[in-house]
Amino acid sequence: xxxxxxxxxxxxxxxxxxxxxLRGAEIARxxxxxxxxxxxxxxxxxxxxxxxxxxxxxxxxVRHAESLIGATDRPAQxxxxxxxxxxRRAIDAVAEGEAGGVVSAGNTGALMAMAKHVLKTVRGIHRxxxxxxxxxxxGESTMLDLGANIECDADNLxxxxxxxxxxxxxxxGIQRPTVGLLNVGVEEVKGNDAVKQAAQILRRxxxxxxxxxxxxxxxxxxxxxxxxxxxxxxGNVALKAAEGTAQLYTSFLRAAFRRSWLSKLGYVLxxxxxxxxxxxxxxxxxxxxxxxxxxxxxxxxxxxxxxxGFASAIGVAVxxxxxxxxxLIVAECERFNAANQPLPQAAAS
Amino acid sequence: xxxxxxxxxxxxxxxxxxxxxLRGAEIARxxxxxxxxxxxxxxxxxxxxxxxxxxxxxxxxVRHAESLIGATDRPAQxxxxxxxxxxRRAIDAVAEGEAGGVVSAGNTGALMAMAKHVLKTVRGIHRxxxxxxxxxxxGESTMLDLGANIECDADNLxxxxxxxxxxxxxxxGIQRPTVGLLNVGVEEVKGNDAVKQAAQILRRxxxxxxxxxxxxxxxxxxxxxxxxxxxxxxGNVALKAAEGTAQLYTSFLRAAFRRSWLSKLGYVLxxxxxxxxxxxxxxxxxxxxxxxxxxxxxxxxxxxxxxxGFASAIGVAVxxxxxxxxxLIVAECERFNAANQPLPQAAAS
Numbered sequence: 042x043x044x045x046x047x048x049x050x051x052x053x054x055x056x057x058x059x060x061x062x063l064r065g066a067e068i069a070r071x072x073x074x075x076x077x078x079x080x081x082x083x084x085x086x087x088x089x090x091x092x093x094x095x096x097x098x099x100x101x102x103v104r105h106a107e108s109l110i111g112a113t114d115r116p117a118q119x120x121x122x123x124x125x126x127x128x129r130r131a132i133d134a135v136a137e138g139e140a141g142g143v144v145s146a147g148n149t150g151a152l153m154a155m156a157k158h159v160l161k162t163v164r165g166i167h168r169x170x171x172x173x174x175x176x177x178x179x180g181e182s183t184m185l186d187l188g189a190n191i192e193c194d195a196d197n198l199x200x201x202x203x204x205x206x207x208x209x210x211x212x213x214g215i216q217r218p219t220v221g222l223l224n225v226g227v228e229e230v231k232g233n234d235a236v237k238q239a240a241q242i243l244r245r246x247x248x249x250x251x252x253x254x255x256x257x258x259x260x261x262x263x264x265x266x267x268x269x270x271x272x273x274x275x276g277n278v279a280l281k282a283a284e285g286t287a288q289l290y291t292s293f294l295r296a297a298f299r300r301s302w303l304s305k306l307g308y309v310l311x312x313x314x315x316x317x318x319x320x321x322x323x324x325x326x327x328x329x330x331x332x333x334x335x336x337x338x339x340x341x342x343x344x345x346x347x348x349x350g351f352a353s354a355i356g357v358a359v360x361x362x363x364x365x366x367x368x369l370i371v372a373e374c375e376r377f378n379a380a381n382q383p384l385p386q387a388a389a390s
Numbered sequence: 391x392x393x394x395x396x397x398x399x400x401x402x403x404x405x406x407x408x409x410x411x412l413r414g415a416e417i418a419r420x421x422x423x424x425x426x427x428x429x430x431x432x433x434x435x436x437x438x439x440x441x442x443x444x445x446x447x448x449x450x451x452v453r454h455a456e457s458l459i460g461a462t463d464r465p466a467q468x469x470x471x472x473x474x475x476x477x478r479r480a481i482d483a484v485a486e487g488e489a490g491g492v493v494s495a496g497n498t499g500a501l502m503a504m505a506k507h508v509l510k511t512v513r514g515i516h517r518x519x520x521x522x523x524x525x526x527x528x529g530e531s532t533m534l535d536l537g538a539n540i541e542c543d544a545d546n547l548x549x550x551x552x553x554x555x556x557x558x559x560x561x562x563g564i565q566r567p568t569v570g571l572l573n574v575g576v577e578e579v580k581g582n583d584a585v586k587q588a589a590q591i592l593r594r595x596x597x598x599x600x601x602x603x604x605x606x607x608x609x610x611x612x613x614x615x616x617x618x619x620x621x622x623x624x625g626n627v628a629l630k631a632a633e634g635t636a637q638l639y640t641s642f643l644r645a646a647f648r649r650s651w652l653s654k655l656g657y658v659l660x661x662x663x664x665x666x667x668x669x670x671x672x673x674x675x676x677x678x679x680x681x682x683x684x685x686x687x688x689x690x691x692x693x694x695x696x697x698x699g700f701a702s703a704i705g706v707a708v709x710x711x712x713x714x715x716x717x718l719i720v721a722e723c724e725r726f727n728a729a730n731q732p733l734p735q736a737a738a739s
Contacts, residue, residue: 294643303660313652
């Protein structure tokens with residue numbers, strides 16, 4: 042029997058909060074019987090919603106939060122004025138050791154700014170990143186950064202590699218992950234200075250993962266490596282480009298099946314198999330991006346997801362807490378720095 | 391009856407050259423009866439191949455080229471030593487006015503370097519770019535740059551917008567295209583300095599297209615705008631990420647249909663409709679990337695495409711020549727610079 046886990050939920054974050062957060066928590070509660078929740082938000086709204094959810098009632102505690110962070114609030118503004126917000130108080134619960142991790146479907150920039158401010162960045166890491174996993178031809182892979190760091194130098198990318206490998210280890214159970222640097226070609230001469238220098242550092246380094254070298258955009262879905270490392274601009278665009286293409290394909294497929302009565306009949310016959318396909322690429326199953334490099338587990342759910350998707354994000358937090366990801370990151374950073382020259386930035390700071 | 395068009399073909403470029411180039415030319419010859427070809431390559435290899443292709447024989451001329459550019463040759467090396475290569479001689483034919491444009495499935499970097507050297511960049515444009523089009527939920531859109539410029543400043547992006555709008559006009563027949571800047575969010579504060587500054591310039595400028603503002607990765611396949619503008623690193627990764635996702639989906643779909651005898655039967659019934667779907671997303675139909683910003687039409691075919699794909703690349707060249715794209719670019723640059731402040735770089739140079 043695993044030790045009980047407590048997760049702080051920002052009950053007011055996301056398009057359909059707080060109702061959706063509660064429905065998601067209930068699904069997660071069934072999937073992870075040992076999980077407890079602390080819900081931060083408007084008590085007057087939360088109480089009646091919880092009263093209706095029998096399976097949730099005895100597993101959650103409500104803490105009133107006076108305000109909430111809006112979807113368009115700037116991070117700096119959230120930091121200054123969001124002290125009593127549901128998001129901030131949920132993060133505080135992690136800092137104070139009350140909860141093992143926090144899940145929010147709210148404003149990404151505000152969540153990152155507050156989490157960095159409250160939980161601090163792991164010693165030896167310069168910048169936290171956002172990591173997520175997705176389906177590929179060979180199973181599942183992870184990618185980072187997905188948007189926390191618009192511009193990155195070689196050292197940032199090297200740190201992302203270390204954190205991403207630890208994430209793949211914890212989230213996907215891969216003993217010794219393979220890590221690739223996203224580039225516009227696989228030859229050594231290709232790319233910008235940051236990726237070329239990062240590749241040089243990683244090729245020479247003593248690592249607890251396998252550095253594969255450069256990978257290209259099509260390698261993401263091909264599953265060529267377990268971890269794709271890139272800057273936050275490219276990673277954000279690439280992941281959304283892939284999501285958009287999946288939606289396009291689904292839409293074209295739907296139209297194809299509607300084309301004639303024969304194809305409609307074909308759809309009916311193939312429906313169970315197609316349902317399995319849909320589950321394979323269901324974005325809700327892959328919902329939940331982890332903020333890596335912080336002293337604590339912080340998971341961002343997509344703001345527009347449904348209850349099933351929010352439950353997946355809770356699942357990511359559960360995996361990270363159970364796999365002691367925060368300790369692993371610290372150990373891996375120390376290990377990397379002991380086995381290799383400290384990164385130039387780290388030496389200077 | 392349109393005026394006859396002559397296209398120079400690098401007969402030795404690509405994985406399966408020269409046989410595939412000839413098969414592609416034959417397909418294009420049927421599609422565009424007014425097109426003539428000048429084939430540059432190893433005459434001893436080309437002659438017997440042409441003799442077998444009845445429909446090609448009277449429409450093509452062979453020019454012997456002593457060497458060829460290898461797939462791994464560096465651009466600088468190709469420039470220095472490739473003077474008698476099939477690729478270089480095909481480009482020379484455009485410079486000398488013998489051909490209206492050139493198509494090659496060879497080494498992209500070498501093709502760009504030689505084309506820039508021989509044809510020169512259009513006055514007022516600092517850097518040529520690579521543009522292509524692809525299927526979306528709302529028809530077809532174009533994107534640039536796809537890899538010619540790894541790092542771009544705001545002025546480069548603004549020029550890409552002007553050239554991309556002209557490309558969408560010529561290739562897709564759109565009177566007044568909408569243009570979006572690829573970013574990690576749609577709010578004004580999002581992104582790096584280059585995209586923020588480019589957006590500022592485009593918002594204030596007097597344009598012959600509609601500037602939409604920022605778009606995100608998922609907007610590519612959604613067809614939110616006709617033209618997506620981005621740096622060559624992001625564009626290359628985004629396009630390949632989309633291609634990889636389409637392949638993943640196809641592979642999952644194939645596996646789904648094989649799952650049971652019912653789904654196999656369903657596949658048989660839906661096959662004609664699914665064939666139409668396959669054609670909608672057929673990468674061969676979208677093969678052919680245009681090098682925009684040069685004094686001449688240069689089209690790069692994917693090196694691994696088949697004859698049908700190579701014929702599509704020839705089709706892009708035909709459209710560009712017939713639509714007088716090279717003249718349009720010059721006119722659009724002059725128009726932009728007359729209607730707006732010259733770009734800072736242009737003023738300085």
